[in-house]
Amino acid sequence: MTATTTTASTRVGRLTSSTVSSSKAFRIEPVPIILDIGSTNVRVGYAGNSRPQHLINMDNAIFENEYQYEVKSTKASDASKERNNKKSKTKTESEWYLILSPLIERVFDGLMCKPRRVVCLYSNKRYAPLSFQKAIQQHLWNRGVPAMVELDQLQCLPISQGWKRGLVVQISREEAVCICHADGQLLPYTYQMIPSGGYKNWLQPQTIDGKTEYVLPQRDSKDNKNDDDASMSSLVSAILSCLQSCPRDLRLHVAKNVLFCGDGVFLLPDLPRRAMKRVQDILQNNKHDKEGNDEYNSMVIDINFASVPINVTSLRPLASSLSLISCAPYRADWICWVGASLWATVWNKYSDEETPIPWKYYTLEGGFQ
Structure with a gap:
């Protein structure tokens, strides 16, 4: 009995010492x-x-x-x-x-x-x-x-959906941000920030019992009057400027994966569709002269963003490739x-x-x- 006990204790001692020595190289910690x-x-x-x-x-x-x-x-x-x-x-x-x-x-x-x-x-x-x-x-x-x-x-963000290249538009309360993503890296030279692009700019004051609160507007799907406001124009201009700053060999891949995320997208689910519709209309040059002047229809569209004109001529081949992807199955x-x-x-x-x-x-x- 004594010999057996001694052998068992020695074996336990060897296991304990080996575990302690290996714990320095192999760390067991809870998930972050x-x-x-x-x-x-x-x-x-x-x-x-x-x-x-x-x-x-x-x-x-x-x-x-x-x-x-x-x-x-x-x-x-x-x-x-x-x-x-x-x-x-x-x-x-x-x-x-x-x-x-x-x-x-x-x-x-x-x-x-x-x-x-x-x-x-x-x-x-x-x-x-x-x-x-x-x-x-x-x-x-x-x-x-x-x-x-x-x-x-x-x-x-791309890890949650598995895509490698795309354009991300994040809309928070204070601002909106556009940036291109390629092969696991953000492209900092494509970064565009709109200080007035946050969803608070879409909030409208509502006074009830003498107390003023800012709420989301009740918008009819057939009502397009908000498509021409300053916030929407700045957002569209930032997206075009982001595409303009993207390398030419990546533009097509980026245009196929345009993703909107952030608190503003969750509160205004129709905002991405409206913004991309305007971007596509600009690239397709869907503005027509009332008198049918073909010369007007062939003009180059310039958009003023931060007092700098953006020439979208080189981006027009992307009009048919623009694709808005959803955040599903996750919330924006x-x-x-x-x-x-x-x-x-x-x-x-x-x-x-x-x-x-x-x-x-x-x-x-x-x-x-």
Whole structure:
């Protein structure tokens, strides 16, 4: 009995020592958290899921300038507006930390899990203030997050549907963004942003019992009066400019996969069809002179976008190839979250040498690096 016990204990000791030695090369960790910070809401859940586990709505946009959306009886001077604008854009890391504290607390209270790696998505990572990113990193470190990675929402979008080349139009509350995507990479030189293209520009004031609220307009399918407004024209011009900036050998592939996503598409499902209809009409030059002048019909159409004329002559062969694809089976407002969820699930290897995810680890010298 004694010999048997000794042999068994020795065997267990060898297994334990081998397990400890191999654990350094092979890491067992839970799946990462996907944290998607949008314009007016936050989506959070675990990698591998097909939908966010929690949705946190914010009363105002996180980068909203106070003077722009607050209605007062007296008009503020241009000087005071400029001061408020500068104050809003120059928040320090400490100020952002205080603003984000209740939001991050709700995120982790909803998940009720131990600290794990976080994939953080920004609605517009190019213009997210550095102090804002530092504040989020500090929050995650205080929560015990061992590592994180920061991505652009549109960077992970094609993974949810499997296409490799296309044009993405994202419509949030504050702005609209157009950019081409090719073979897993965003093409930064095709990037177009419309500050006045957010869905808030389509909202209309409605006063009930003395209280004014902004609601979506009740639009008849036969009513096309909203197709000529400034917001729609800017969006159409941005799409054409994005196609113009795309390399010629990619234009045909990009035009076949035009995808609209974002909160604005979920609230205004008819908006993509209306925008692409105008783009196609412009490329086909479907404007006719009342007197039947053929010379007028053959004119080159120029569209003023940011005071710069866009010559669409080279884009006209794409008119018959333009194709609007749907976000189905996912919702337009969380399709980017789904793409990040699939990406993190496939590429989150348990070995640091094998994973292609550029994880940032916290260092005492300068935060996450």
